[in-house]
Amino acid sequence: xxxxxxxxxxxxxxxxxxxxxxxxxxxxxxxxxxxxxxxxxxxxxxxxxxxxxxx
Numbered sequence: 533x534x535x536x537x538x539x540x541x542x543x544x545x546x547x548x549x550x551x552x553x554x555x556x557x558x559x560x561x562x563x564x565x566x567x568x569x570x571x572x573x574x575x576x577x578x579x580x581x582x583x584x585x586x587x
Contacts, residue, residue: 557563
């Protein structure tokens with residue numbers, strides 16, 4: 533029975549850490565813009581072609 537109590541306490545501690553990290557990421561704005569990084573990669577290839585032509 534002691535093992536179950538230790539495992540429950542450890543899982544609650546780990547869940548609390550993950551929850552705190554999630555709230556920290558939300559506070560820092562990590563999840564504000566989910567769409568533009570997907571479009572940014574499409575525009576980066578144009579910049580590479582332009583750099584090759586200038587050199």
